[in-house]
Amino acid sequence: xxxxxxxxxxxxxxxxxxxxxxxxxxxxxxxxxxxxxxxxxxxxxxxxxxxxxxxxxxxxxxxxxxxxxxxxxxxxxxxxxxxxxxxxxxxxxxxxxxxxxxxxxxxxxxxxxxxxxxxxxxxxxxxxxxxxxxxxxxxxxxxxxxxxxxxxxxxxxxxxxxxxxxxxxxxxxxxxxxxxxxxxxxxxxxxxxxxxxxxxxxxxxxxxxxxxxxxxxxxxxxxxxxxxxxxxxxxxxxxxxxxxxxxxxxxxxxxxxxxxxxxxxxxxxxxxxxxxxxxxxxxxxxxxxxxxxxxxxxxxxxxxxxxxxxxxxxxxxxxxxxxxxxxxxxxxxxxxxxxxxxxxxxxxxxxxxxxxxxxxxxxxxxxxxxxxxxxxxxxxxxxxxxxxxxxxxxxxxxxxxxxxxxxxxxxxxxxxxxxxxxxxxxxxxxxxxxxxxxxxxxxxxxxxxxxxxxx
Amino acid sequence: xxxxxxxxxxxxxxxxxxxxxxxxxxxxxxxxxxxxxxxxxxxxxxxxxxxxxxxxxxxxxxxxxxxxxxxxxxxxxxxxxxxxxxxxxxxxxxxxxxxxxxxxxxxxxxxxxxxxxxxxxxxxxxxxxxxxxxxxxxxxxxxxxxxxxxxxxxxxxxxxxxxxxxxxxxxxxxxxxxxxxxxxxxxxxxxxxxxxxxxxxxxxxxxxxxxxxxxxxxxxxxxxxxxxxxxxxxxxxxxxxxxxxxxxxxxxxxxxxxxxxxxxxxxxxxxxxxxxxxxxxxxxxxxxxxxxxxxxxxxxxxxxxxxxxxxxxxx
Numbered sequence: 001x002x003x004x005x006x007x008x009x010x011x012x013x014x015x016x017x018x019x020x021x022x023x024x025x026x027x028x029x030x031x032x033x034x035x036x037x038x039x040x041x042x043x044x045x046x047x048x049x050x051x052x053x054x055x056x057x058x059x060x061x062x063x064x065x066x067x068x069x070x071x072x073x074x075x076x077x078x079x080x081x082x083x084x085x086x087x088x089x090x091x092x093x094x095x096x097x098x099x100x101x102x103x104x105x106x107x108x109x110x111x112x113x114x115x116x117x118x119x120x121x122x123x124x125x126x127x128x129x130x131x132x133x134x135x136x137x138x139x140x141x142x143x144x145x146x147x148x149x150x151x152x153x154x155x156x157x158x159x160x161x162x163x164x165x166x167x168x169x170x171x172x173x174x175x176x177x178x179x180x181x182x183x184x185x186x187x188x189x190x191x192x193x194x195x196x197x198x199x200x201x202x203x204x205x206x207x208x209x210x211x212x213x214x215x216x217x218x219x220x221x222x223x224x225x226x227x228x229x230x231x232x233x234x235x236x237x238x239x240x241x242x243x244x245x246x247x248x249x250x251x252x253x254x255x256x257x258x259x260x261x262x263x264x265x266x267x268x269x270x271x272x273x274x275x276x277x278x279x280x281x282x283x284x285x286x287x288x289x290x291x292x293x294x295x296x297x298x299x300x301x302x303x304x305x306x307x308x309x310x311x312x313x314x315x316x317x318x319x320x321x322x323x324x325x326x327x328x329x330x331x332x333x334x335x336x337x338x339x340x341x342x343x344x345x346x347x348x349x350x351x352x353x354x355x356x357x358x359x360x361x362x363x364x365x366x367x368x369x370x371x372x373x374x375x376x377x378x379x380x381x382x383x384x385x386x387x388x389x390x391x392x393x394x395x396x397x398x399x400x401x402x403x404x405x406x407x408x409x410x411x412x413x414x415x416x417x418x419x420x421x422x423x424x425x426x427x428x429x430x431x432x433x434x435x436x437x438x439x440x441x442x443x444x445x446x447x448x449x450x451x452x453x454x455x
Numbered sequence: 456x457x458x459x460x461x462x463x464x465x466x467x468x469x470x471x472x473x474x475x476x477x478x479x480x481x482x483x484x485x486x487x488x489x490x491x492x493x494x495x496x497x498x499x500x501x502x503x504x505x506x507x508x509x510x511x512x513x514x515x516x517x518x519x520x521x522x523x524x525x526x527x528x529x530x531x532x533x534x535x536x537x538x539x540x541x542x543x544x545x546x547x548x549x550x551x552x553x554x555x556x557x558x559x560x561x562x563x564x565x566x567x568x569x570x571x572x573x574x575x576x577x578x579x580x581x582x583x584x585x586x587x588x589x590x591x592x593x594x595x596x597x598x599x600x601x602x603x604x605x606x607x608x609x610x611x612x613x614x615x616x617x618x619x620x621x622x623x624x625x626x627x628x629x630x631x632x633x634x635x636x637x638x639x640x641x642x643x644x645x646x647x648x649x650x651x652x653x654x655x656x657x658x659x660x661x662x663x664x665x666x667x668x669x670x671x672x673x674x675x676x677x678x679x680x681x682x683x684x685x686x687x688x689x690x691x692x693x694x695x696x697x698x699x700x701x702x703x704x705x706x707x708x709x710x711x712x713x714x715x716x717x718x719x720x721x722x723x724x725x726x727x728x729x730x731x732x733x734x735x736x737x738x739x740x741x742x743x744x745x746x747x748x749x750x751x752x753x754x755x756x757x758x759x760x761x762x763x764x765x766x767x768x769x770x
Contacts, residue, residue, distance in 0.1 A: 085734050092523035109737060115524040196610055205715035207735065260609040262629050263717055324524045416735045427718035431629045447542065454537065 039074045040333045043097040046320070047077040054358040058351075066340050073333045082106065082318075091115065098326045099334040104139045104316045105415050107149060111140075116148045117322040122331045123147055126339055131377040135408050140319060150335070152342035153370040154317030155284035156408050157215040158399040159183070159305040165190050165197065165279045166303075176305035176398060180220070180247050183280060183308050187257035190279035199257030199279045201272060202248060202430065205265045209426030210419025214314055214411065215282050216244045221311030224412040224422075225452065232413055232455065234448035236422075237441040245437045249429045262430040271295050273302075282307065284316075285365045285396065292361070299361060299391040306402035315408035317372075345377050352388045363389030365400060414451050421447045510750070516743035527740075534744040544745075546720050547728040550635060551704055554724060557639040558703040563696060566647040570654035571684065584655070588648035595645065599712035602641045603628070628714055631721035638709040638722055646702075650695055657691040658684065690763075697760040701753055725749050 048055035063075045080086075081101040090096040102110065110116045123129060132151065140149040163173035169189040177183040187199025203212045213236075214224050222240025225232045252258040270287060272278035274295025285304055291297035307313045320338050322331050341347070351368035355361070362385065365371040369385040371378070382400075386393060393400075412418055425444050428435045485492075517534055519527040538544055573583055590598065605612045606627035614624040627637045665683050674682065685692070707726035710716055716723040716731075725745065733742035 084737065088523050088737070088739065113522055113524065113737075115522070205717055207715075209717075260629075261607050261611075263714055265715070420731065420735070423715070423717060424719050427631075431626065431631070431718045450540070454540075 039072055040329045041074045041076060042099065042330055042333045042337060043076040043078060044099040044320075044334070044337060045078040045080050045097045046101045047079045049079050054354075054360065058354055062341055066337060069340070070333075070336060073336065075337060094325075096323050098323045098330045099320050099337065100323065101318060102149065102321050103318055104151075104154075105411055107140050107319075107321065108413060110321060111142050111148050115324055117324050117326050117331060118146050118148055119150075119322055119331050119335060120147045122328065122335055126335055128339065128343055128345060128377065131345070131373050131375060132343060133372055133374045135315065135410070136317065136319075136372055139317075139410055140321070149319050149321035150338050150343065151317055151319040151372055152338065153319075153367055154315060154372050155286055155366070156313045156315045156371075156403060156406070157219070157282055157284055157307050158313070159280055159307055160273070160283035160287055161186075161280040161303050161305065162273060162276065162278060162301055163303045163395065164276065164301045165193065168193055169279070173303055176303055177280070177308055178305070178310070180243075180308045184247060184251055184255065184257070187251055187279060188255045191255065191257035191259075195277075196259070197277050197279070198259035198272060199255070200251055201258060201264060201269045201278050201281045202426070203265050203269065204423060204426040204430050205263045207416055207419035207423055208265045210422030211314075211411075211415075212282055213244060213422045213426055214415075214419070215307065216248075217241055218312045218314045218409050219282075219307035219309045220244060221309070223409070224418060225448070232452040234445040234452070236448075237445040241441055242437055245425065245429050245441070248426075249435060249437065252430050253433045258430070263427065273297060276301070285399070288364060288391075288396075289361055289366070300395070302395060304396040304399040306399055306406055310402060310406045312407040312409045315410055317370075343372075345373070345380060348381055349384050352384055356388060356390055359390075361391045363391040363393040364396060365403070371400075371403060414455070417451045418448050421451070513743045513746055513750075516740055517747045519740050521739040521743070523739075530740060534740040537741050538744050538748075543720060543723060543728060547723050547725045550720075550722060551706065551724045551726075553635055554639060554642075554706050555700060555703045557636055558642060558706075559696070559699060561639055562643040562647060562650070562699060562703070565643060566650035567654050567692070569647065569651045570658055571680065573651070573655055574658045584652065587651050590645050591648035593645065595708040596712055598641065598645045599709060602644075603713055606637060629718060631717075631719045634714055634718060634721045638706075638713060641713070642703070642706065642709055650699070653691065653695060654688065657688045661687045693763055694760065697756055697763065701756050701760070704749070704753060704756075 047059050050056055059077065063077055067073065067075060078097055082103055084106075087096070107116075133154075136151040136154055137147070139151060141147055159176060161173075161176055166173040166176075166186070169186070169192075171186055171189060177186050183200060189199070190197060191199035203209050217224065217236055217240055220240040220243060222238050222244070223235045226235045227233075248258070252262075266287075269278065269281050270291050273281070273287075274291045274297040276297075283304075288297075288299065288302050288304065291302070292299055320334075320342075322334055326334070348369060352362050355368050362368065369381050373381055421444050425440045428440050429437065516527070518530055518532070520530045520533070521527045569587060573580060573587070576583060593601075608614055608624065608626050608629050611627070613627065617624050625633060628634050661683065665687070666679060669679050669683050705726050706724050707730065710722040710724055710727050711730065714722040716727050726749070729742050729745050729749070732738045732745060
């Protein structure tokens with residue numbers, strides 16, 4: 001066996017141990033951070049790479065415009081978003097930006113480990129603070145309601161389906177399935193089209209299986225975990241949990257509508273959708289752009305409906321937090337930057353026009369028109385989106401219409417560890433005909449309770 | 456350098472002279488070797504910074520609650536306790552041991568037999584050598600993606616072939632009973648080129664007279680292999696065996712890219728678990744603790760390897 005190959009792999013584990021070595025180098029983010037002339041120097045990430053020419057140009061232009069409007073702030077943009085593999089290395093080496101990008105999944109852990117600054121006292125007077133959906137602001141709060149960051153975009157799960165295959169299978173693409181029973185029936189009809197066509201696909205690898213199980217459980221009104229007296233306990237070994245797995249097992253083994261290849265993750269399923277071989281899967285709106293841009297799909301071929309049963313839906317998203325060592329001046333400057341760039345309804349219309357000029361999609365519930373607002377601002381953004389849309393908004397209207405009515409539920413605590421356990425359950429159901437759902441859920445429940453008892 | 460013991464009576468002149476002579480010799484030796492030490496210094500600093508220090512830090516991190524923002528705190532043996540409470544630990548070690556065992560059976564004999572066959576060739580030997588080595592030149596991720604298509608239980612290459620031959624298809628990676636072995640096959644295919652070439656080089660050092668003598672004595676192919684080839688390449692075989700154990704115990708790429716540790720944890724290896732603790736769970740203390748356990752196991756094999764090579768040199 002090639003030791004070179006192994007050595008390269010060993011380097012990955014060496015990275016684990018060498019992170020510590022980095023703590024000896026680098027510069028820390030604290031200190032006044034003042035540029036010449038009394039300016040506050042603010043390092044931020046989230047700058048798109050040069051390969052995304054339009055996004056990069058737009059971002060850099062925004063930096064210029066912001067600096068013009070705020071001559072006392074000097075923005076130092078860095079490429080990149082949240083990479084769990086480098087986050088701790090940057091933190092250890094004092095290289096983490098003052099304002100850094102995060103996924104909703106990470107906020108609880110970062111707050112718990114004191115790896116983000118408390119910005120509550122600096123938020124007073126922030127424009128449009130009250131127009132952002134409360135549930136999203138809560139994602140960046142601790143138990144006492146202290147704020148540690150700001151949301152900038154979100155997703156909520158729906159049912160993404162291929163309208164072309166629906167027509168081929170004799171289904172009405174304007175009446176997508178509303179319940180899991182309807183999903184199962186539609187998947188069956190799509191699968192019989194043959195030519196390796198799959199009716200319904202699901203993830204089951206790299207924690208994405210657990211993530212999708214969560215989304216499907218929420219759609220039936222179930223929960224992964226519940227809190228009592230500050231203690232979390234697994235709650236998925238329930239009627240909703242069993243129904244979720246029973247349906248998947250039936251689609252896979254009885255109906256044969258899920259294809260034979262399993263252990264799939266996002267890009268596998270997106271590729272299937274892009275090549276016109278897949279009927280449906282649970283997904284957020286952002287997948288439509290990925291399928292169209294990377295996997296050769298066409299916007300007109302896809303539709304988005306609310307999650308089947310729609311008792312509640314998994315929500316997630318992204319936002320920005322602040323370096324725990326950032327000075328109050330930097331935090332204040334960072335809040336100004338985030339509000340101006342991401343939480344600025346006045347910039348939405350301009351962003352839409354820029355996107356249209358560059359032939360990028362407008363009309364999906366995602367940037368440049370993220371669905372993060374409430375009340376009058378949400379309506380204003382929706383109107384602008386409909387006015388300028390260059391993708392078939394009607395295809396996604398069932399999802400948008402249902403969105404305010406379907407309660408959004410965030411991911412459970414210790415999400416990644418829990419998903420790893422639930423991956424196993426998903427894999428068993430999708431790869432073993434004789435999978436015993438009750439036994440699987442009981443074993444998983446025990447493991448998840450063990451994870452929560454260690455908190 | 457040893458210091459002279461403190462003596463109550465005056466030191467005798469011969470001893471003083473001897474000491475001065477020794478000091479002078481040392482000074483001369485240092486002067487003569489200064490350049491060499493200068494060159495060594497760079498290597499020592501680099502090793503210290505990028506190899507020894509991270510290992511030392513890893514040991515320290517194993518006993519800490521690691522927090523790169525607020526500073527780490529001592530945890531005693533908490534990380535190890537957490538590790539031993541994790542039911543996946545036993546699974547990971549079992550899978551790693553199984554992977555290593557399978558990889559040795561396949562990856563040890565297949566390259567050796569391939570090398571023996573290549574050595575028997577009279578024509579196109581160079582062509583076949585390149586052919587055998589070709590997979591080593593492919594990036595691991597490309598190999599994994601290629602084999603994912605081979606293994607696809609639906610329209611995958613292998614099952615298409617099996618169906619054409621009216622044989623039962625297999626689930627390959629999608630079944631917990633065949634997933635690990637499927638990964639071993641990939642790993643062997645991707646890595647056997649190097650071992651084959653080393654065996655081939657060893658085979659070509661065997662004097663031809665030995666084979667001639669064996670043939671004159673009426674030895675067939677199997678007897679020549681047993682009485683000439685294996686004894687003559689014994690040392691290379693042993694060294695490669697140990698190196699292979701050390702390498703295969705660190706398997707990561709295949710489960711990471713091809714199965715994500717599944718199905719049902721059947722391909723979760725120790726390295727994969729380390730990765731998961733560090734970069735998925737953000738728990739560097741426990742990841743370091745597990746790294747330390749793996750280091751100790753690998754160190755045992757490495758010590759054995761050093762002993763074998765030293766023994767061979769003395770022979």
